[in-house]
Amino acid sequence: MSQPLILAIESSCDETAAAVVAGGARLLSNVVLSQIPVHQLYGGVVPELASREHLRGIVPVVRQALEKAGVELSQMDAIAATHGPGLVGALLVGLTYAKSISTAINKPLLCVNHLAGHIHAVLLDRRNQGLDEPGFPALALVVSGGHTTLYLVEREGERFSYRTLGKTRDDAAGEAYDKVAKLLALGYPGGPVIDQLAALGNERAVPFTRARMKGNPFDFSFSGIKTAVLRYVQVHGMAESIEARRRALGPGRPTLDRLKPLCDPQTLDLVASFQHAVVEDLVAKTLGAANEAGVQSILLTGGVAANKRLRLELTSRGAEAGIPVYAPPLSLCTDNAAMIAAAAWPLYLAGQWAGLDAAAYAQLPLDAFRSMPAPDAAPSSRHTPGE
Amino acid sequence: MTTTVDDPVSLPPALREFASHSPEETFEYGRTLASVLSDSALVLLQGDLGAGKTALVKGLAEGLGVAREEDVVSPSYTLIHEYEGNGRRLYHIDLYRLEGTTEIATLGLEDLLPGGLREAVVAVEWGGKLPLHPQQRALLITIDITGETSRILRASLL
Numbered sequence: 001m002s003q004p005l006i007l008a009i010e011s012s013c014d015e016t017a018a019a020v021v022a023g024g025a026r027l028l029s030n031v032v033l034s035q036i037p038v039h040q041l042y043g044g045v046v047p048e049l050a051s052r053e054h055l056r057g058i059v060p061v062v063r064q065a066l067e068k069a070g071v072e073l074s075q076m077d078a079i080a081a082t083h084g085p086g087l088v089g090a091l092l093v094g095l096t097y098a099k100s101i102s103t104a105i106n107k108p109l110l111c112v113n114h115l116a117g118h119i120h121a122v123l124l125d126r127r128n129q130g131l132d133e134p135g136f137p138a139l140a141l142v143v144s145g146g147h148t149t150l151y152l153v154e155r156e157g158e159r160f161s162y163r164t165l166g167k168t169r170d171d172a173a174g175e176a177y178d179k180v181a182k183l184l185a186l187g188y189p190g191g192p193v194i195d196q197l198a199a200l201g202n203e204r205a206v207p208f209t210r211a212r213m214k215g216n217p218f219d220f221s222f223s224g225i226k227t228a229v230l231r232y233v234q235v236h237g238m239a240e241s242i243e244a245r246r247r248a249l250g251p252g253r254p255t256l257d258r259l260k261p262l263c264d265p266q267t268l269d270l271v272a273s274f275q276h277a278v279v280e281d282l283v284a285k286t287l288g289a290a291n292e293a294g295v296q297s298i299l300l301t302g303g304v305a306a307n308k309r310l311r312l313e314l315t316s317r318g319a320e321a322g323i324p325v326y327a328p329p330l331s332l333c334t335d336n337a338a339m340i341a342a343a344a345w346p347l348y349l350a351g352q353w354a355g356l357d358a359a360a361y362a363q364l365p366l367d368a369f370r371s372m373p374a375p376d377a378a379p380s381s382r383h384t385p386g387e
Numbered sequence: 388m389t390t391t392v393d394d395p396v397s398l399p400p401a402l403r404e405f406a407s408h409s410p411e412e413t414f415e416y417g418r419t420l421a422s423v424l425s426d427s428a429l430v431l432l433q434g435d436l437g438a439g440k441t442a443l444v445k446g447l448a449e450g451l452g453v454a455r456e457e458d459v460v461s462p463s464y465t466l467i468h469e470y471e472g473n474g475r476r477l478y479h480i481d482l483y484r485l486e487g488t489t490e491i492a493t494l495g496l497e498d499l500l501p502g503g504l505r506e507a508v509v510a511v512e513w514g515g516k517l518p519l520h521p522q523q524r525a526l527l528i529t530i531d532i533t534g535e536t537s538r539i540l541r542a543s544l545l
Contacts, residue, residue: 013464087466146464170441171461179436179463179483219457227437231535362467 004077005069006348007101008341009062011094012086012114013146016057018065019337020076024345025127028069030331030338033057054093062097065337076107080344083111083354084361085146091360099356110344111354114335115366116162118142118301119153121339125328134326135296139165141286141314144302144335145174145189148220148282150289151366153299158346162366165289166218173278174304176222180229180274184267185246187254194271195307196256197263201272206232208277218289225277232270241267275309283313290323300327303334397423398526398542407538413439413530414456416540417446420528424451424508426475427501429523431514431545434530439538440512443528444479447510451475462512467499476507482516491516519545 003023010017020028033053066073081098084091095111102109119140126133136155140162142148148168154161171179174191181190186197208228211221233239245262263271290298298318304310311327318325332339402420407413420443424430430447432440441461448454452473462468462481470477478499485491498504500523511517519525525545530538 085465167457168460169457172464175461175464183436215457223437223441223461230436362465362469 004348005071005075006078006080006110006341006344007062007065007073007076008080008112008337008344009058009094009098010082010114010117010335010337010340011054011058011090012082012084013090013335015335016054016061016094017335017337017340018058018062019341020065020069020071021124021338021341021345024342024348025124027124027128027338028071029065029067030336031061031065031068032331032334032336033061051087051089051093054090058093058097062101073101074105076101076105078102078108078110078344078348079105080110080112080340080347082114082117082340083358084114084364086114086360086362088360088362095358095360099358103356108348108353109356109358110347110352111358112340112343112347113364113366114340115142115147115149115151115364116160116343117339118144119151119160119162119299120342120345121301121328121332121336122299122326124338124342125332126326134299134324137293137295138297138299139286139290139293139295140299140301141282141305142302143173143282143300143304143310145178145304146172147302148173148222148304149366150218150286152289152293152295158349160346164365164367165293166216166220166285168220168222169213170221170223171226173220173222173282174302176226176278177304179226180271183226183230183233183242184271185242185249186259186263186271187249187252191304191307193254193256193259194275195309197259197268198272198275198309200260200263201265201268201270203269203272203276205269206273208273210277210281218285220281220285222278222281225274229270229274236266238266238270275307279307279310279313282310283317286314287317287321287323290318291321295323298323298325300325301333305333306330398544399423402542404542405540407439407540409536410439410442413442413538413540414446414449417443417448418450419446420542421447421450421508424526426506426508428508429501429525430508430510431517431525431527432510432512432530433515433527434538435532438530438532440530443530443540444477444510444512447508448477448479451477451508453477476505478507478509480509480511482511482513485513485516488516488518491518 008019015032017032019030079098079102081095138153140151150166152163177190186193211224213219315325445456445459448459449456453470463483468479528542
């Protein structure tokens with residue numbers, strides 16, 4: 001028997017994405033239409049533009065995902081879509097399209113939490129490569145522009161449950177990168193460029209104090225370091241050189257080659273020290289929580305997991321502590337639909353279909369999202385197996 | 388008796404100008420502010436990066452009883468957060484990334500603002516960017532950074 005095919009759609013923020021995954025393990029296609037060129041003009045994600053871009057991109061992206069996978073829509077066994085958290089307008093584009101396809105081909109709809117998707121990206125990558133899977137319970141660090149959260153992930157067969165062990169109390173790590181990059185006129189997004197420039201500076205030059213958290217020691221705070229960078233810029237009279245760089249670069253995404261000659265040693269040191277402080281904080285708390293929870297593995301995922309320094313530090317220090325660290329390749333770290341198909345797989349196995357009344361949610365805690373045993377009787381308004 | 392910000396006299400002097408020495412004191416200001424706001428109110432927050440706008444909204448959320456301090460996080464990336472509880476509703480909005488009135492106008496914020504679909508307290512970070520209808524009442528809170536952790540908060544009715 002061939003493996004069930006899931007077509008998944010992701011549209012929670014910047015990316016319109018579609019993917020086809022077989023049996024929750026084999027990646028047949030993973031298409032992402034990056035909207036970054038549009039957003040660069042605005043220094044961030046503009047929701048109305050995002051919705052419009054999703055609308056423009058959704059049909060060709062799904063078509064391309066099917067073509068690349070070499071399959072027909074009619075062969076799909078289920079359609080999955082992200083239903084939160086994210087920008088509601090953007091989410092609705094993908095979710096509504098998924099509902100339409102589900103209805104047209106009469107196959108179940110699966111609603112997936114975006115954050116579960118990031119976690120399952122790690123499993124998908126291992127399965128797709130035919131490698132051994134991470135041991136559970138696992139600690140997942142989901143770190144991106146909108147999220148910085150530590151989850152304890154428990155597994156029972158193909159059922160997963162998630163518990164928040166720590167999270168940011170103000171800014172997400174990726175948001176701090178973006179704000180610091182904007183502040184220093186380094187372009188958008190801030191992550192890759194700071195990661196690259198940091199390698200050229202002295203990370204010990206500016207000692208940033210680590211945020212000490214009252215209450216939960218595994219919570220994060222990145223608002224303070226953003227303010228500290230701003231104050232450093234003011235105190236050291238860097239405003240003029242930043243303005244000069246802003247003028248020289250103009251709009252659009254600057255390449256590293258264009259940026260490098262426009263950054264003086266002081267700027268490079270500041271960037272390196274910022275990255276050092278953020279990575280150190282993420283690594284220390286992740287390892288602390290992993291030790292306390294007694295996990296078998298650490299999963300590093302989300303857009304900021306693409307950061308080379310973070311991957312390197314966490315992997316090597318995890319190894320020292322005897323805890324293997326798994327991080328998916330870059331294409332599965334940043335927002336994509338393959339991870340949504342992967343997180344939909346346990347729902348498919350459990351028969352957790354969503355109805356056509358499924359809504360999109362700006363906020364959707366992962367703790368409540370779990371795959372349940374198949375219900376004895378599904379509500380009549382919902383898709384049921386074999387319908 | 389409910390005092391509301393629609394009535395300028397009801398804004399206690401302690402809220403009109405306040406010297407904060409820490410994020411905790413800014414948080415407390417937000418909590419006190421919650422006690423004088425009516426169910427529908429627009430609060431515009433203006434202040435530089437790191438001034439304490441999110442800290443103030445954390446206090447506001449806890450004062451309204453809609454969320455715990457640690458559950459209110461920056462909406463810079465996600466733009467709109469909604470909290471509900473205790474019979475109250477809070478929209479926490481951040482216009483940091485948005486440039487120009489066209490982008491802001493297309494957000495559909497008018498549905499969320501007082502006089503829109505529901506009763507809600509609406510707190511808008513970088514609220515100075517929000518184009519206001521002439522009849523729209525709002526409380527403007529500016530936060531000036533006066534030192535490493537010291538801030539001056541000033542509230543005025545628009």
